[in-house]
Amino acid sequence: MARLRMDRRWALALALATSLPAAAWGEAASDRFSAGGYFRIMARPDFQGGVSQLGYWNLYGRLLNEGPWGSLELKLDLLQTTPGRAEPWASVFCKIEGGSFANTDAGRGNLGKYANTQLYVKAGNVFLDNVTWQIGTIWIRPGTLGLYDMWPADLFWDTVGLSATYDANNVQLILGVGDAGFAIRGTDYSTILTAGGFFKFHIPHFEVAVGGQFRYEPEVVGNKNAPYSTPDISYVDYARSVKFDRADIVQNWLQNHPGEEVLFPNPVPTSSQSYRLVAYLGLGGWGPLRWDSFYANFEHLHPDNFIHQSYNGQDYTIYVHDLTDQRYRWMVGNEMQIVIIPDRLDAVWSVVYGNDYNRKNTVAAGDDNRTYVSTVLRLQLYLTKTLHVLAESSVAQEKSLNGNLYREHYDSIFSSTSGVPDQYNGLENGDTDTRNTWQLKAGFVINPAGLGVFTRPSLRILYGLQYSNQQAAYGNFFVDNLNQYNVFSVGAESHWHHVLSIEAETWF
Numbered sequence: 256m257a258r259l260r261m262d263r264r265w266a267l268a269l270a271l272a273t274s275l276p277a278a279a280w281g282e283a284a285s286d287r288f289s290a291g292g293y294f295r296i297m298a299r300p301d302f303q304g305g306v307s308q309l310g311y312w313n314l315y316g317r318l319l320n321e322g323p324w325g326s327l328e329l330k331l332d333l334l335q336t337t338p339g340r341a342e343p344w345a346s347v348f349c350k351i352e353g354g355s356f357a358n359t360d361a362g363r364g365n366l367g368k369y370a371n372t373q374l375y376v377k378a379g380n381v382f383l384d385n386v387t388w389q390i391g392t393i394w395i396r397p398g399t400l401g402l403y404d405m406w407p408a409d410l411f412w413d414t415v416g417l418s419a420t421y422d423a424n425n426v427q428l429i430l431g432v433g434d435a436g437f438a439i440r441g442t443d444y445s446t447i448l449t450a451g452g453f454f455k456f457h458i459p460h461f462e463v464a465v466g467g468q469f470r471y472e473p474e475v476v477g478n479k480n481a482p483y484s485t486p487d488i489s490y491v492d493y494a495r496s497v498k499f500d501r502a503d504i505v506q507n508w509l510q511n512h513p514g515e516e517v518l519f520p521n522p523v524p525t526s527s528q529s530y531r532l533v534a535y536l537g538l539g540g541w542g543p544l545r546w547d548s549f550y551a552n553f554e555h556l557h558p559d560n561f562i563h564q565s566y567n568g569q570d571y572t573i574y575v576h577d578l579t580d581q582r583y584r585w586m587v588g589n590e591m592q593i594v595i596i597p598d599r600l601d602a603v604w605s606v607v608y609g610n611d612y613n614r615k616n617t618v619a620a621g622d623d624n625r626t627y628v629s630t631v632l633r634l635q636l637y638l639t640k641t642l643h644v645l646a647e648s649s650v651a652q653e654k655s656l657n658g659n660l661y662r663e664h665y666d667s668i669f670s671s672t673s674g675v676p677d678q679y680n681g682l683e684n685g686d687t688d689t690r691n692t693w694q695l696k697a698g699f700v701i702n703p704a705g706l707g708v709f710t711r712p713s714l715r716i717l718y719g720l721q722y723s724n725q726q727a728a729y730g731n732f733f734v735d736n737l738n739q740y741n742v743f744s745v746g747a748e749s750h751w752h753h754v755l756s757i758e759a760e761t762w763f
Contacts, residue, residue: 287332294325296356297758306730307360309719309754314607315649315694316631317404319719319756323359326352328373336380345378348391385423393418393431395453397464397535398548400590401709402605402631402647407550407588408533410468413438414449427464429453435470439557445480447472447527447557455535464535470557472527480560483522483574493562493578494619494682502564505571516567522574529557545592556582581614582623592708599637603708606630616657619682624656635700635708643700645715653690659683661690661725665733665748692723698756712761721752728752 299307299319309319328350336342353369355362362368375391395410395418411418416433435447451468475481492503509516531554539546558580564571586609593602606629613623629651636644655661662685698717702710727733727749 287335289330290327291330291763292325292327293760293762294323294356295321295758295760296323296325296359297756298359299754299756299758301754303729303749303752304727304731304733305752305754306732307754308730309694309696309721309752310692310723310729313403313405314627314629314651314653315692315721316402316605316633316647316696318402318633318647318696319694319717319754321404322354323356324352324354325356325369326350333376334378341380341384343378343380345376347374347376349374383419383421385421387420387422389418389420391415393433395429395431395466397453397455397466397533398537398550400548400550400588400605400607402590402603402633403588403607403629405588405607407552407586407607408464408466408535410451410453410466410531410533411449414468416449425456425458427453427455427457429466431468436472439470440480440560443480443560445472445475445478445482445560451531453533460538460540462535462537465533467532468530470527470529472557474524474526476524479572482525482527482558482560482576484525484577485522485574486520488573488575488578490578490615491618491682493573493575494616496562496564496573498619498682502566502571504573505564505566509566516569519571522572525576527558527576527580529555531555539592543594545594547589547591549587549589551585551587553585554583556584558582578615579613582612583614584611585609595634598706601635601637601706601708603633604630605632612656618657620655620658620660620684620688622660625653625660626656627651627653633708637706640705641702643702643706644698645700645717646697647695649692649694651692653692655688659685659688661685661687661728663687663724663726665726667726687724690723690725690728692721692725692728694719694721696720712759712763715756715758715760717756717758719754719756722750723752724750726750 301307308322313320328348330346330348332346334343334345336344349371350373351369351371354360355364355368357364373392373394375389375393377387377389379387381388392415393411396406397408399406411431411433413435414431414433416431418429418431421428430452432450435449436444439447447470449468449470451466453464453466455462455464472482487508488504492507495501495503505519508519512518531552534551536549537546558576560576561572561574564573586607588605588607590603590605593604595602608628610626611623616623629649631647631649633645633647638644667685696717696719698715701714703712704710721729729752
């Protein structure tokens with residue numbers, strides 16, 4: 256019966272749509288509704304056992320290190336206003352995006368790879384002049400490092416709530432408040448209140464901005480998803496449990512407390528806090544300098560909640576707030592757009608430096624304790640208005656602060672420090688704590704819209720080359736454990752990697 260009612264509704268909607276005059280339908284589409292978006296799609300045959308990306312991630316520049324992506328943003332004006340008049344207005348925005356297209360990746364265009372990432376209503380000229388209200392997702396993205404595709408000064412990516420933006424003369428002020436619980440906890444939802452703001456001052460050729468966001472997850476006794484901490488847990492046991500998917504925490508506790516299975520410690524309620532601070536400085540329009548953007552951020556990551564373990568047929572929940580509440584990271588980045596020869600040669604130069612550190616983790620090598628530095632230089636030569644030559648090179652170093660994290664050779668699977676297993680039973684990997692990576696990308700670009708490094712659409716045929724001291728430093732299908740090593744043939748050194756890419760990228 257429900258299906259019949261639904262079919263009738265669709266039939267009625269279709270009848271109404273087809274009965275409307277064509278001119279009226281066209282006017283509605285052009286006046287109230289608009290759509291825009293972005294996509295990149297590519298073919299990258301990889302003859303070295305890789306997954307069609309030159310390196311591991313966009314620390315080496317986004318070009319050839321990112322896969323396919325598409326986004327569609329829809330806008331519908333709910334309440335229109337007459338241009339030049341201070342009347343109330345309202346619009347709704349919806350953004351759908353994901354990373355899969357037919358035959359370009361393992362997902363093969365599956366719609367399960369896409370998500371509705373933003374949905375919000377904006378309204379203006381309500382209550383206060385020069386203020387725009389936004390309800391829904393309230394992500395703030397003041398700028399990007401284009402060569403890296405990074406948003407170093409963004410705020411509220413995890414928040415649904417309310418924001419107010421005040422724009423007047425040379426000042427912009429944004430204040431926001433909401434809940435980040437579903438973004439951070441998912442199906443284990445717990446309320447995470449968040450509030451913050453962003454202030455920008457701008458004049459011709461110069462702008463500066465600062466902002467911050469604070470999160471608070473309150474203590475709620477009795478709520479199993481609220482913050483708790485299980486006492487008497489060592490970080491070594493926790494790290495081994497997570498890395499090897501084992502029950503080291505429970506097993507070692509029971510070994511130290513024989514016969515006390517029913518006395519496994521109960522969690523202690525607590526609260527969680529985290530925050531993020533950002534800064535931005537932009538200047539340009541002087542001589543050959545088109546624009547220079549500098550970004551900085553510092554973040555105290557939100558503590559994790561719990562993990563599950565099974566031992567001797569019994570399930571345990573381990574609350575890990577006190578093991579994950581001192582994780583921090585910061586990053587600075589700069590991108591400079593320069594005209595070398597007007598209408599003939601442009602350059603973009605970017606640099607990033609970052610540090611992730613976990614004060615509770617002094618035993619396990621991982622991305623939570625590392626430094627990284629990278630620089631990328633792109634040159635674009637304009638043979639004609641639409642045919643360009645692109646050349647880009649990058650150099651990056653990543654260093655683990657907690658011992659060996661990388662493998663330099665195909666047989667490093669058998670060793671860690673000096674060929675001897677580390678004292679914490681496998682919490683190091685391989686035989687080096689540093690990964691050095693160099694990349695070169697070059698080829699032809701067709702830009703139908705004309706000159707400009709970031710002009711789109713862009714049709715590219717590129718060759719990419721990478722060298723890294725790490726063995727097979729790219730997504731690949733090589734063996735990674737002893738069982739596979741015994742089945743497949745002995746591997747070979749793979750420090751060079753190259754791909755050929757035919758790709759298209761555009762905003763629309």
